[in-house]
Amino acid sequence: MARTPRPESDAPPPYDTADTARWAVEPDKRPGRTAFQRDRARVLHSAALRRLAGKTQVVTPGTRSPAWDPSPRTRLTHSLECAQVGRELGAALGCDPDLVETACLSHDMGHPPFGHNGEQALNEVAADWGGFEGNAQSLRLLARIEPKRFAAPPGSAPGTEPVSVGLNLTRAALDAATKYPWPRGAHPTDPASPKFGVYEDDRPVFDWVRQGVPEGRTCFEAQVMDWSDDVAYSVHDLEDGLHAGHVDPAALHAEPERRDVFAVALARYAPAGTDPEELAEALDRLLAQEWWPHGYDGSARAQAGLKDATSQLIGRFCLAAEHATRARWDPGHTGLRLTRYAAELVVPREAALECAVLKAVADRYVMQRAEQELIRAEQRVVVAELAEALVRRAPYGLDPQFRPLFETAADDRARGRVIVDQIASLTDASAAALHTRLTAR
Secondary structure (H helix, E strand, O other): OOOOOOOOOOOOOOOHHHHOEEEEOOOOOOOOHHHHHHHHHHHHHHHHHHHHHHHHHOOOOOOOOOOOOOOOOHHHHHHHHHHHHHHHHHHHHHHOHHHHHHHHHHHHOOOOOHHHHHHHHHHHHOOHOOOOOOOHHHHHHHHOOOOOOEOOOOOOOOOOOEEEOOOOOHHHHHHHHOOOEEEOOOOOOOOOOOOEEEEEHHHHHHHOOOOOOOOOOOOOOHHHHHHHHHHHHHHHHHHHOOOOOOOOHHHHHHHHHHHHHHHHHHHOOOOOOOHHHHHHHHHHHHHOOOOOOOOOOHHHHEEEEEEEEHHHHHHHHHHHHHHHHHHHOOOOOEEEEEOOOOOOOOOOOHHHHHHHHHHHHHHHHOOOOOOHHHHHHHHHHHHHHHHHHHHOOOEEEEEEEOHHHHHHHHOHHHHHHHHHHHHOOHHHHHHHHHHHHHHHH
16 A cells, blocks of 8 residues: 655644543653553553454354355454454554554454344344444443443542543544444434444443544544545455355346345445436446456365455545546645545545455355344244343343442433443453243243
């Protein structure tokens, strides 16, 4: 990836003391590290990040392909790959690379077991407790749940009992990890959208993070994280699908299959107002590339070719965004550092449509397989029954971390939120095991 020159040394710093402030003030333990290097280290060493190794990305961990064992990606491997993409793209645009990497590593930490399927099931469970959203849960985890620092809340009276402040990341890091900077039902353009980034009882830290910034607008680093997330999972889900034998490259030339893919893209992934012909042109542009994997038989040569295709795709999407963003915000190529709220990431429409097509291919041929729907149905039952059992039997069944919070909760809504936190913290395997233990007759 091309590197943009840094600005002259007398340029104003791209991050100020407000950006590097922490919710609870604490001294540096070791001189020489930047605030964002400390943030990155805290996320890398967190238990919440490690647990992502046991959470579904697309294919449930531990399942095997009928043809090969594809070692499918988990939420952890996806997050690591997203972080690599985001770190390089962010650095090319002048962001602090540790800050962007922290956001990318953190962006899925709040996701519950069983991927987006588990997220939807848990949202139904939490309907009377403020709902569930993986991104809002990520903020809650980073700022409150993950045990790293205890401190009295800012502005509290002397002698106030210390509470968990989570990893106590910097303001800029929490902001960069916030993909949807608004509460439930407050989407800037679509109040009916299910996407939101903060629960009501986490508003104090959210309001602190968002002091002095435009309402409803994501910071530049969060936009880099978001596009890196799209790039990583669109490309790697296709790679996993090919490697597992679920995607036949030849089918992408046949009209019935193409129509199916375009219908999925229009329904779930393509920008509003997209014409199917635009998607056909996007797919044809990819198929015309000499590195495109037109066939895949699992041989070492085919694996190398597929890996080259993933590299080519990632470079194609990142360079498209880098060049378009520079052209819009730094047309003189002065090396201006684009950070925080000084710019917006520009993703060319052609790149967005190509990315949407890749997502739709993986959706159509991997996620929509009949056996996957059976698995998802069983997972939804596990989440619903587990929540019911915890409501009935808590604090029994809660981890030691959550039991005191349940016992001191002020009302049913607060107790319900603790149960949601408990379920969200589980891996696929631990959710199934706890379900079995609590529902055994």
